[in-house]
Amino acid sequence: MANLFLDAVAARRTCYDLDGDIPIPESHIEQIIDRLLLTVPSAFNGQSTRIVLLLGTHHYTLWRIVKESLKPLLTEEQFVKSARKIESSFASGFGTVLFFEDRRVVEAQKARYPLYADKMEDFTSQSSAMHQFALWTALADEGIGASLQHYNPLIDDRVQVHWNIDPAWRLVAQMPFGMPLSAPDEKVQHTPLAARRIFFRE
Secondary structure, three states: OOOHHHHHHHHOOEOOOEEOOOOOOHHHHHHHHHHHHHHOOOHHHOOOEEEEEEEOHHHHHHHHHHHHHHHHHOOHHHHHHHHHHHHHHHOOOOEEEEEEEEHHHHHHHHHHOHHHHHHHHHHHHHHHHHHHHHHHHHHHHOOOEEOOEOOOOOOHHHHHHHOOOOOOEEEEEEEEEEEEOOOOOOOOOOOOHHHOOOOOOO
């Protein structure tokens, strides 16, 4: 019997060549996000992950902010190359999902569970990663391509001000998505499976 979940996991790939046309309505993306926020696990059920969906002009504004933030830090040649990638791989898509963590929740969890306080940062990162992976996989299952970007903390302050984001929310990652215009590169396995897992059997 086919395992549809594993098939969906395998279909989730990094897609850079994106178009603004997607096969599902905006409302369906919102429903996917809502469902994942209600079901993806978090340590001690802390629910520290926060998601912001940017569509339309909001999506384009984010990538303009990224370019403007990068420009003073790069040579002209570096900036032209970066701007080209941003425009064809990220801004060219349909939208962007911003992943945040609510620092109030994390600090409250540390106080509530002092025995695990030194691990709480790891726990919240793991929960955020699960949300990112789950959404990425769900989008791929709908035929939508995406990639995961990390322009934080470079853009944090401008994002917070422009969209009036709660200052307790810390930006973790950005996921531009859209219709993939080309197949992703072949996934290269650098390390053999035998070196990556151990099975114990009776």
